[in-house]
Amino acid sequence: MTLKTKGISxxxxxxxxxxxxxxxxxxxxxxxxLVDDDAGVNYFDRHSGVLSSLRYRxxxxxxxxxxxxxxxxxxxxxxxxINSDGVINTLxxxxxxxxxxxxxxxxxxxxxxxxxxxKDKNDIEYLFAIHEQLIPLIPKxxxxxxxxxxxxxxxxxxxxxxxxxxxxxxxxxxxxxxxxGRTFAWNNMVRELEKLNYQKLxxxxxxxxxxxALHDYVVQxxxxxxxxIRGLYNLAEIGQRIELRIVLHKQTIPRLTKLAKYIxxxxxxxxxxxxxxxxxxxxxxxxxxxxxxxxxxxxxxLEEAVEYLSSFGMNVSIYNSQLCVMPEHLWQYxxxxxxxxxxxxxxxxxxxxxxxxxxxxxTWNLKKYSTRIKALT
Numbered sequence: 001m002t003l004k005t006k007g008i009s010x011x012x013x014x015x016x017x018x019x020x021x022x023x024x025x026x027x028x029x030x031x032x033x034l035v036d037d038d039a040g041v042n043y044f045d046r047h048s049g050v051l052s053s054l055r056y057r058x059x060x061x062x063x064x065x066x067x068x069x070x071x072x073x074x075x076x077x078x079x080x081x082i083n084s085d086g087v088i089n090t091l092x093x094x095x096x097x098x099x100x101x102x103x104x105x106x107x108x109x110x111x112x113x114x115x116x117x118x119k120d121k122n123d124i125e126y127l128f129a130i131h132e133q134l135i136p137l138i139p140k141x142x143x144x145x146x147x148x149x150x151x152x153x154x155x156x157x158x159x160x161x162x163x164x165x166x167x168x169x170x171x172x173x174x175x176x177x178x179x180x181g182r183t184f185a186w187n188n189m190v191r192e193l194e195k196l197n198y199q200k201l202x203x204x205x206x207x208x209x210x211x212x213a214l215h216d217y218v219v220q221x222x223x224x225x226x227x228x229i230r231g232l233y234n235l236a237e238i239g240q241r242i243e244l245r246i247v248l249h250k251q252t253i254p255r256l257t258k259l260a261k262y263i264x265x266x267x268x269x270x271x272x273x274x275x276x277x278x279x280x281x282x283x284x285x286x287x288x289x290x291x292x293x294x295x296x297x298x299x300x301x302l303e304e305a306v307e308y309l310s311s312f313g314m315n316v317s318i319y320n321s322q323l324c325v326m327p328e329h330l331w332q333y334x335x336x337x338x339x340x341x342x343x344x345x346x347x348x349x350x351x352x353x354x355x356x357x358x359x360x361x362x363t364w365n366l367k368k369y370s371t372r373i374k375a376l377t
Contacts, residue, residue: 002090007051007068009086011061015090016049016082018273020074030137032080049082079137081130087237091134099293100146101131103162107151107357109180110220113247113291115254115282118150128158136163142203147177153189154283160192167198174200176243178225181205182224184231194238204243205232210262224306229266234270238272243272253298259307264312273309275302277320280368288368293323296372300328306333319329323358325370334359 018032027047035052050064053071065086074080092099093352104127107118119330145166151158156369166175178363181203183189189305205228208218212225234244244263246252250258263273277295278284284291302318308318318330319337326334336359352358352375 001159002070002073004087004089005070005073006085006087007065009065009082009084010063012049012063012065012082012084012085015130015193016063016081016138017130017137018048019137019367020051020078021047021076022081023076032082034074036071043352044203046076049323051080051088052081052297077139079134081134091130092138094139097143098146099142099144100148101134102148102150103127103131103152103159104154106148106154107149107180107184108154108221109151109191109224110222111283112218112251112287113278113282113284115279115284116150117282122191124155124158128155128162131162132165135162136169137170138170139172140170140172142173144174144176147175149178151183153180153183157192160196163196163201164303167200169323172200174202176202176204178204180219180224181227181231182221182227187228190231190234190238193235199241202243203235204245204274206245206247207259207263207267208246210259211255214251214255232270236267238295240258243274243276244270245276246266246269247276247278248295248298249278250293250301251290253293253301256298256301256305257308260308264309264314268312268314269312272315272317274318275306275318277318279320279362281362282325285368292368295321295370299325299330303330319359320362321359322361322370322373323354324352324374324376325372336360337361345371346376348373351377353377360372 016029016134021031022034031047032034032049032051033047035050035054050062051068051071052066053068055067055317063082065082065088069094075093075095077094078090081089081091104124105119109128110118119134121364155162169371186205207228208213209215215225216222224327244267246259273312278291306316306318317335318333323334342365345355351354
């Protein structure tokens with residue numbers, strides 16, 4: 001699925017955020033007109049910008065990007081940002097329940113299997129300015145919105161300003177923020193979050209082992225385990241909703257049951273525990289020898305960990321996995337979680353009777369997947 005395209009820009013000084021429309025009369029002051037033929041040219045001056053597939057043709061002096069190869073990936077009401085270099089990024093898709101905002105690519109961890117390796121660049125101010133324009137435009141009936149990075153809390157005070165903005169404009173939207181939780185080891189961060197009293201906010205925090213040295217090795221950051229655990233306790237004190245996330249790979253599998261017992265005994269306050277299949281992207285291909293284990297081969301460990309937590313009443317899910325690879329009694333925990341724009345199935349899956357219930361694979365996991373995938377009949 002296309003989320004980014006490019007054309008030739010003109011009259012764009014700073015990024016422009018707006019809702020796209022193919023209806024020239026649909027102008028609310030923040031609309032961006034899509035022009036596929038000459039018919040729309042007469043209405044260009046009514047909109048904040050124009051995106052055109054017309055070849056090498058500038059339309060007046062309005063901010064625009066022309067000679068775009070294709071605009072078919074955009075639906076009426078989608079929200080985009082137009083950049084001065086002619087790049088158009090889709091920020092929000094009205095026909096999807098898998099929308100998220102990337103707030104920074106910087107991170108204070110460097111996980112072995114990071115799907116989006118951190119970049120040491122100052123992108124916070126640029127992205128925050130875009131999100132300030134984006135959030136008020138998101139439909140009020142948005143069911144769920146993700147916040148991701150990098151590490152979102154590296155925004156500092158802007159992190160809480162962002163949450164305030166979302167809470168104000170999207171009061172009924174469930175917010176799921178991915179964070180390593182380490183900065184919440186400091187009381188000032190927790191106190192700021194407490195002031196928001198944001199009941200719609202869930203923090204998804206990873207924990208990879210009950211043994212501090214192994215967790216620190218996986219995230220490639222000294223003292224990360226202690227900071228994460230301290231952060232979790234601080235968050236629990238203010239009643240913050242928390243999800244624990246465990247990525248399944250060669251480093252985490254050997255102590256998976258011990259980790260499950262650690263979670264129940266020491267972190268029983270978490271709302272959800274998610275076991276996540278490995279993504280073959282980012283750092284993973286470079287560290288594949290340290291990480292890869294066929295999911296079929298860790299069924300015993302996964303089964304023991306999941307059923308241990310479930311037996312004590314904890315809410316448990318399995319993400320990014322295929323039904324045919326795991327024991328049938330674990331299917332009740334499996335979730336169709338992969339975002340629609342990066343979800344694929346193998347050709348043999350088309351004959352499977354459980355296709356509509358199965359989570360499938362990440363597009364990039366078509367290069368590395370379990371040898372036990374097969375059609376269920």
